[in-house]
Amino acid sequence: MSILPKSVQNLIDQFSRFPGVGPKTASRLVFYLLSQEKEGIDELGQAVLAVNKNIVKCQKCYNLSDSNLCSLCGSNSRDKKTLMVVEEPLDIVALEKTDYQGLYFVLGGLISPIDDVSPEDLRVNELINRLSDGTIREMILATDPSLEGEATAMYLSKEVEKYQNSGKIDKKLQITRIARGLPVGSDLEYADEVTLMRSLEGRKKFN
Amino acid sequence: MSILPKSVQNLIDQFSRFPGVGPKTASRLVFYLLSQEKEGIDELGQAVLAVNKNIVKCQKCYNLSDSNLCSLCGSNSRDKKTLMVVEEPLDIVALEKTDYQGLYFVLGGLISPIDDVSPEDLRVNELINRLSDGTIREMILATDPSLEGEATAMYLSKEVEKYQNSGKIDKKLQITRIARGLPVGSDLEYADEVTLMRSLEGRKKFN
Incomplete structure (x- = not known):
């Protein structure tokens, strides 16, 4: 007792x-x-x-909001042609500290067979609908650089391509993925091999 | 923003x-x-x-309670002659896991000049009053074995002795302090010297 x-x-x-x-x-x-x-x-x-x-979910991006449309979707100063797909609203808080000026879409999770999360549990249909009106020209896949995040990004890009082939989504829509590589301030000698590999794959021309 | x-x-x-x-x-x-x-x-x-x-404070021991008297002070099965003085209600939760059967008194803090906590900020008068009716035969000082806890225990024992000399508190009231020593399961070689010293001072006849 x-x-x-x-x-x-x-x-x-x-x-x-x-x-x-x-x-x-x-x-x-x-x-x-x-x-x-x-x-x-x-x-x-x-x-x-x-x-x-x-608090409700924004009707357009499913971010947390105190009205039907969140402050980002409702803003006139954001770039309405770029859509960043994230796992959860907390990711938006982190990304808003960068100079990103586009819009967001909250997927509501990551595909994870271990945790019994399949694509049907995520807002995949909502995302497809969002992309089908043709306004968005670039979809940035910003899911975590984890096993689940990579699998989800892969799944989403395949899905969107499928709808691009069927004509529901404009073929001109570009699909991009945030860069994986060495975190700023880190030590090369302690980096794991997958991160190093990604960092080499993603190398860019040095000014 | x-x-x-x-x-x-x-x-x-x-x-x-x-x-x-x-x-x-x-x-x-x-x-x-x-x-x-x-x-x-x-x-x-x-x-x-x-x-x-x-939640209110128990009128007798200042423990958290949902009535004027907490479940411990109101219980008939507790030893009403022993009073354990602790810093805060959370300490009682820990001590109730032992087989202690007496009552408690929550002091409400520890004397700490750095944090600007002096004896007047604690329930010292309330404690003296509690002891003056003569029911309590042993007061166990169970403040933390920290600098502040030791200073507070020292202060309280001096205060009570003063009132014992003036006749307000029965001279037969015994004042005890919980043992300081090596924690069970610890490693002697890693113990600090003050703990070791206390452990030697507090040694008892074996069996």
Whole structure:
């Protein structure tokens, strides 16, 4: 039997569901929370409820949004001819720190037989529909450079090519993949051989 | 400018306040939360509000409780003559895994000049009052074996002795300190010298 009051134990259980948060970390977070001012705790609870109430998926790119169209899809200053396909909304946050100015499409996962994720679980049909109106001229495949990410990129490019051959998608649509290579600031001698191989394959003319 | 919807950014800021949780971890937690079912998110929000509404401090030991008296102070099966003084409620959770059967007293912190915590910030008066009715026969000082914990234990024992001399607290009250020594399962050769010294000082007759 737990010696903790029921509502405390319940909150610890809730926190334990987060990835990378075990029961010990969850306890520490909850006890820290309970050492705070009552107003601060209420604020957190309300913030969770508010995010749940206000956040929807953008109808166009499936990014998180507080309206039908996210701030990126709704913006006039973005390049509407380039579409970057990513796994999840968190990837967009990272990519927005670069000078990329195009639009995004959130696939909602990566193909992974081990985790029982097949193409039907992803937004492949939605992506095909998005590409079929002819506005997009370049689709950048920006899935992770992992086994699952590579397989997903491969699958998507094959699918799009299939629809290009059937005429549903314009043949002029270019499919590109983000470069795999050595991360900036890293040490060549410690790089794994696959990364090195990719880095050689992707070499470019030196100014 | 953040590209995230306001309520998402707000929740990330809230999560960032937890100790050991930086903005990156907070983002990951929030995006994970948003990938869950709507019901699950609501549950978490309600659990935070519920814990804030229901949890009070036990009037007797200042442990977290859902009624005026916590389950330990209200229990008939605990040894009411022994009082263990701890820094915070989380310590009680750890100690309840031992076979300790007495009661607790939550001090609410440790004396720490660096963090600007002086004895007046702790529940020292409350502790003296608790001891003055004569029920408690042993007070176990179970503050951390850190600099602050040792200083606090020292301070408390001096305070209680002062009140024992003035007659407010029974002279028969015994003051004890939890043993410092080598943790079970550890390796003697890697132990620091202070721990080893304490371990020698605290040696006991074998069988």
